[in-house]
Amino acid sequence: MAGDTVSRPFSLWTAPVPIKVAIEQDAVTPFPKPEAPEDEGDHDRDRRLMSSLPAKVYGKRRYLEYQATWWPEAALQGVLAIQRRFRPRPSDVLLASYPKSGTTWMKALVFAIMSRKVYPLRDHPLLRLNPHDCVVQLLGAYATGKEAVVEALPSPRIMASHMPFSTLPASVVDANSGCKIVYVWRDPKDVLVSLWHYYSKLRPEEAHLSEFHDLYESFCRGDTVFGPWWDNVLGYFRASVEMPTRVLFLRYEDMLEDTASNVVAIADFLGCPFSAEEERAGVVDAIVKLCSFEELKNLDTNMSGSNGLLLKLPSSSYFRKGVAGDWMDHMTREMADRIDTIVQAKLQGSDLEIKPAST
Ligand code: A3P
Secondary structure, three states: OOOOOOOOOHHHOOOOOOHHHHHHHHHHOOOOOOOOOOOHHHHHHHHHHHHOOOEEEEOOEEEEEEOOEEEEHHHHHHHHHHHHHOOOOOOOEEEEEOOOOOHHHHHHHHHHHHHOOOOOHHHOHHHOOOHHHHOEEHHHHHHOOOHHHHHHOOOOOEEEEOOOHHHOOHHHHOOOOOOEEEEEEOOHHHHHHHHHHHHHHHOOOOHHHOOHHHHHHHHHHOOOOOOOHHHHHHHHHHHHHHOOOOEEEEEHHHHHHOHHHHHHHHHHHHOOOOOHHHHHOOHHHHHHHHOOHHHHHOOHHHHOOEEOOOOOEEHHHHOOOOOOOHHHHOOOHHHHHHHHHHHHHHHOOOOOOOOOOOO
């Protein structure tokens, strides 16, 4: 396994390896298997645990409540494996988010920021690979037996996860783990609308959630996938206040408003700041452009094909509108006010505020 890069100057970093490349390579030359392979006892324990959890069935899929979060059953197997066996490295970067909050964008930006010394922007892997083929979804990898590929990825690794902060393995959260977490959150009303488009177009088998009204009610109750939304956001917000050098908390709408400043902030946070020379040469703007919605959406690689480990999704499905405020076309003012009221009550006392619909 490659050594850790945390204490090496950024100019000597190797580039993060796109997960698709690592998986293809694994098919040719098997990576070393993890030292502590899963034993049968773990399987049995997981099965027993999962059969004892509160469950909801949507169409053909079961969702289970574990550690105060609603998980798709298949993803929960990944969660249990991660909690048991994931070993962080000090140079790891974890991109965390509630689904439909800008994960794809974050994957592209952080991958481009961290790899800029190695991959020239005019011939960048992101021009040929969907961001989800560049940055691994941890749950998907651990739930589908690709754990050894993640273990074998050279440092620095970038990984993404929708797991709430409170469910991350202690080894990641530990003050000495060193790994950094970048969290992105978004107006919950737009998250809900984006999630509905996702369910209604791509997951018709979960018929229960394809009606906007049903998904809306589920979101308000807090039992939507990886929910409650407010716990997911609050966990990372609090962690960012307590550990500002470990957890960066970003808002999708702020990033839309001024992407360049956020790109600079992400690079500073990750320990790979832009040099004055890079800024003069326009590297920040080039990364902003490469990862912009319009640019990514219109690349051949993102207009066709599919990707993903646990779920194979059309690459184009990650790029819908990419704007703030789309909820206005989907819900009445009363519906918006109700979500805002619920969310504001949940966030009360935390210093985290959402912009209410009625302002
Ligand atoms: P909409 O459905 O509102 O358009 P995730 O990546 O977490 O699944 O989030 C998907 C949302 O992010 C979608 O929102 C998608 O259009 C938007 N998105 C994807 N790439 C983006 C980019 N480069 N810039 C801004 N938004 C982006």
